[in-house]
Amino acid sequence: MSGFSFTLSATDGRARSGVIRTPRGEIRTPAFMPVGTAGTVKAMLPESVRATGADILLGNTYHLMLRPGAERIARLGGLHRFMNWSRPILTDSGGFQVMSLSELRKLTEEGVTFSSHVDGSRHFLSPETSMEIQRLLGSDIVMAFDECPALPATHERQAEAMRLSMRWAQRSRDAFGDRPGHALFGIMQGGVERDLREESAAALRRIGFDGYAIGGLAVGEGQEAMLSVLDYATHLLPAEQPRYLMGVGKPDDIVGAVQRGVDMMDCVLPSRSGRTGQAWTRRGQINIKNARHADDPRPLDETCTCPACTGYSRAYLHHVFRAGEMISGMLLTWHNLHYYQQIMQQMREAIAAGTLEDWVAGFHAERAGGDI
Numbered sequence: 001m002s003g004f005s006f007t008l009s010a011t012d013g014r015a016r017s018g019v020i021r022t023p024r025g026e027i028r029t030p031a032f033m034p035v036g037t038a039g040t041v042k043a044m045l046p047e048s049v050r051a052t053g054a055d056i057l058l059g060n061t062y063h064l065m066l067r068p069g070a071e072r073i074a075r076l077g078g079l080h081r082f083m084n085w086s087r088p089i090l091t092d093s094g095g096f097q098v099m100s101l102s103e104l105r106k107l108t109e110e111g112v113t114f115s116s117h118v119d120g121s122r123h124f125l126s127p128e129t130s131m132e133i134q135r136l137l138g139s140d141i142v143m144a145f146d147e148c149p150a151l152p153a154t155h156e157r158q159a160e161a162m163r164l165s166m167r168w169a170q171r172s173r174d175a176f177g178d179r180p181g182h183a184l185f186g187i188m189q190g191g192v193e194r195d196l197r198e199e200s201a202a203a204l205r206r207i208g209f210d211g212y213a214i215g216g217l218a219v220g221e222g223q224e225a226m227l228s229v230l231d232y233a234t235h236l237l238p239a240e241q242p243r244y245l246m247g248v249g250k251p252d253d254i255v256g257a258v259q260r261g262v263d264m265m266d267c268v269l270p271s272r273s274g275r276t277g278q279a280w281t282r283r284g285q286i287n288i289k290n291a292r293h294a295d296d297p298r299p300l301d302e303t304c305t306c307p308a309c310t311g312y313s314r315a316y317l318h319h320v321f322r323a324g325e326m327i328s329g330m331l332l333t334w335h336n337l338h339y340y341q342q343i344m345q346q347m348r349e350a351i352a353a354g355t356l357e358d359w360v361a362g363f364h365a366e367r368a369g370g371d372i
């Protein structure tokens with residue numbers, strides 16, 4: 001695929017560091033993607049998202065097709081222009097969000113009909129319509145249209161959903177066509193069932209994609225089960241293409257995934273939890289609304305160089321959260337995204353230096369158990 005390429009620059013155990021090159025810019029891997037669901041990373045300006053160190057952000061087909069509409073965004077110049085973010089954008093394909101957000105859903109071989117959670121209007125998503133919507137949005141990395149079953153799911157149900165998703169992966173590939181400079185990623189399904197994961201990986205490799213996502217995780221199975229799937233699942237995917245773990249996660253989830261050969265991740269956690277007063281730091285989590293911060297003159301983290309930590313005390317952050325001031329969500333979101341990008345940068349450097357194991361030991365040693 002001209003215009004889109006992945007170059008591995010170092011490995012350390014199963015971990016890899018490298019660069020994904022796209023016409024809209026480079027993505028340093030391992031990479032964390034902030035989530036910009038409805039055309040905005042909530043409480044952040046695009047230039048602030050860039051200042052945290054993000055090379056790419058994620059948008060959602062489901063949300064943008066319902067409001068303001070993919071055709072409208074296309075008429076206005078595409079999602080990059082619309083949201084004033086000129087670097088790469090990856091868009092999720094909509095199936096996962098339909099199943100978790102919409103009402104009155106009907107799932108058939110053809111696709112999914114559903115009612116919008118915004119205004120109740122009826123919509124249809126299929127591999128073909130999802131590819132068209134992501135083309136209208138102009139996203140650089142397009143996700144295949146898949147079905148991620150809700151847990152708990154029997155082996156049989158997981159097999160059924162995975163095989164449907166593999167038929168949809170072929171249809172996604174066929175509908176995507178040949179789009180130089182744009183990439184299509186397949187999505188592995190199969191729950192926590194090794195045989196199904198192996199079948200899914202083989203099916204995706206036969207179809208052929210520019211990158212491979214591991215779907216069907218971070219859906220309530222818990223960290224231990226997720227990591228045990230990753231223990232074998234990344235080996236099933238081509239080493240020379242990016243591996244994207246969807247929806248992950250807490251900082252220690254991310255570290256565990258990178259150690260197991262994952263190259264890209266996304267999660268709403270740093271932004272969503274930032275808006276609720278949860279700060280993630282190298283020493284653990286801080287719930288800034290807790291009364292014990294009311295008189296604390298110290299920053300969240302005295303070693304952090306983000307605007308929240310260089311400009312404000314815990315006492316101030318506690319106050320503006322208690323007062324419901326908008327700056328509260330802005331500052332904590334910025335800090336959390338900055339912290340997430342910092343651990344990605346430190347892991348990229350550690351992998352390049354062959355010292356990831358030591359870095360991970362230090363990462364865990366620094367983290368207290370609960371709230372700090």
Ligand SMILES: Nc1nc2cc3nc(NCCc4ccc(CCO)cc4)[nH]c3cc2c(=O)[nH]1
Nearest residue numbers: 093096148215216217218219246247268269272
């Ligand atoms: N197309 C597609 N998209 C996905 C998105 C996902 N996102 C997740 N997990 C996100 C879980 C998640 C949700 C909310 C919060 C913050 C509040 O707790 C954190 C994590 N798993 C996912 C799986 C898939 C998947 O198979 N296919």
Ligand SMILES: [Zn+2]
Nearest residue numbers: 304306309335
């Ligand atoms: Zn900070």
